Amino acid sequence: MGAARPSKGSGTEAAGAARATREHARMITSARLEVERVGPKVVDRVDVIGVPMDLGADRRGVDMGPYAVRYARLRESLQALGIKTVVDHGNIPVPVPESASEHEANAKFLPIILAVCEQLAQKVEQAVRDGGLPIVLGGDHSIAIGTLAGIYRARGSQPGLIWIDAHGDINTPLTSPSGNVHGMPLAISLEDHAVAAEHTVLIGLRDVDAGERKAIRDFGIRAYTMTDIDRLGMERVIEEAIAIAGTEPRSVHVSFDMDGIDPSEAPGVGTPVRGGISYREAHLAMEALAAAGVVGSIEVTEINPILDEHNRTAELAVELILSALGKTIL
Numbered sequence: 001m002g003a004a005r006p007s008k009g010s011g012t013e014a015a016g017a018a019r020a021t022r023e024h025a026r027m028i029t030s031a032r033l034e035v036e037r038v039g040p041k042v043v044d045r046v047d048v049i050g051v052p053m054d055l056g057a058d059r060r061g062v063d064m065g066p067y068a069v070r071y072a073r074l075r076e077s078l079q080a081l082g083i084k085t086v087v088d089h090g091n092i093p094v095p096v097p098e099s100a101s102e103h104e105a106n107a108k109f110l111p112i113i114l115a116v117c118e119q120l121a122q123k124v125e126q127a128v129r130d131g132g133l134p135i136v137l138g139g140d141h142s143i144a145i146g147t148l149a150g151i152y153r154a155r156g157s158q159p160g161l162i163w164i165d166a167h168g169d170i171n172t173p174l175t176s177p178s179g180n181v182h183g184m185p186l187a188i189s190l191e192d193h194a195v196a197a198e199h200t201v202l203i204g205l206r207d208v209d210a211g212e213r214k215a216i217r218d219f220g221i222r223a224y225t226m227t228d229i230d231r232l233g234m235e236r237v238i239e240e241a242i243a244i245a246g247t248e249p250r251s252v253h254v255s256f257d258m259d260g261i262d263p264s265e266a267p268g269v270g271t272p273v274r275g276g277i278s279y280r281e282a283h284l285a286m287e288a289l290a291a292a293g294v295v296g297s298i299e300v301t302e303i304n305p306i307l308d309e310h311n312r313t314a315e316l317a318v319e320l321i322l323s324a325l326g327k328t329i330l
């Protein structure tokens, strides 16, 4: 307060020229920053893999997620973005719960889920080896076990992981209150060494079980709750997340549980929790990931068309995939 304002019209011609030069320099600097922020241009090839998995969740309907996302014009939108090759591998067959037997109440259908995840891992591995960027469509979040295993095998090293979710998904059969495997994929993937805790980031948490709190602490995983997003802002959260998960080109897997978004924008999920990531915060995060050039694979999970309103949650998933792959407003 009280600092003298620089007087505006006091310039000689020289002062005017100096101002113009400064302004020009500022413009050049900001243009360069803009260029530096923009990562590699849009990828050449993506591989779409559907996994109509609903064995990991209690609510029925997430098995229809891959159909809903395709119905929301995923392929056409990817092509319109300039991606030359869009390979859709169809869906991996998943047994319906009625045909499957439950082996243990602590981790319902786990052997069948792991068998499906093995098939998914093989598809994802091949896609990465073929130079594609995998886009995996769930299905409940247990499919991340397969996606991450496939990426790990193809890369020969652990990818960075940005996990966007209302929940921690880091329960084990011993800590899970429900026995639903979609609450365990992060714990299983860490145990499999498909991902490393120090390059894993959780974003959007607001419903975390007691055992998960302890697991997050014990693993030393960086977790940004909704409170952190409120206080720091999504821009800072995602920049920090990128720094932790990895800054190498295409080194980060984005595992997007649509229940991370606020239910007012993403009503079609099995386990909605109010107070979530806003529409613009979600886009900002995906745009920042694209600008950094770090996205190597994407999965969107937990879309439940039965609970949705006119497919808007699947449409939002397509929008977010596009933002993560480089779509910008201008």
Ligand SMILES: [Mn+2]
Pocket (backbone or CB within 6 Å): 141, 165, 167, 169, 182, 257
């Ligand atoms: Mn989840």
